[in-house]
Amino acid sequence: MNIYDLIVLIIIVLLIAMFWRYRATSExxxxxxxxxxxxxxxxxxxxxxxxxxxxxxxxxxxxxSEYSFEFSGNGEDSYQGQVIMIGLKVLDIELPAYRVx
Numbered sequence: 001m002n003i004y005d006l007i008v009l010i011i012i013v014l015l016i017a018m019f020w021r022y023r024a025t026s027e028x029x030x031x032x033x034x035x036x037x038x039x040x041x042x043x044x045x046x047x048x049x050x051x052x053x054x055x056x057x058x059x060x061x062x063x064x065s066e067y068s069f070e071f072s073g074n075g076e077d078s079y080q081g082q083v084i085m086i087g088l089k090v091l092d093i094e095l096p097a098y099r100v101x
Contacts, residue, residue, distance in 0.1 A: 021063060022052065028088045029067050036093070037071055041100070045070035045078055055086065062087040073098040 030047050037044040047069045055064035067083040081095040 022049070022065075025049075025052075025063060025065050025085055025088060026067075029065070029083055029085055029090070032090055033069055033083065041073075042098075043072040043075060045072060050082070057086040057091075060087075071095075071098075073100040075101070 026047075026049060033044055033047055036042075047067055050066040050068045052063050052065045054061065056062075057064070063086070065085045067085070069081050069083065070078050071081060072078050077099055079096050079098045081093065083090060083094075084092045
């Protein structure tokens with residue numbers, strides 16, 4: 001094994017770790033939004049990752065992810081909200097004004 005093989009192996013391992021972390025944050029935000037919507041009698045329609053970048057929060061380097069989600073308050077209309085996460089922690093959630101039944 002030469003240095004080139006070692007560099008390629010390290011790059012592959014880092015890509016796999018990054019993908020794994022993306023999946024963990026996606027699953028965490030989906031679970032959080034399901035509970036959030038259930039508590040407020042909203043219907044969660046869909047969740048999508050909008051953007052992710054590496055960021056520092058309280059001295060810890062982690063991924064900062066922004067998610068968009070669609071929800072309904074009355075079952076007929078749909079609205080779009082946003083969630084901002086650092087790692088697996090929800091920092092902020094923004095909802096527009098919506099109609100309820």
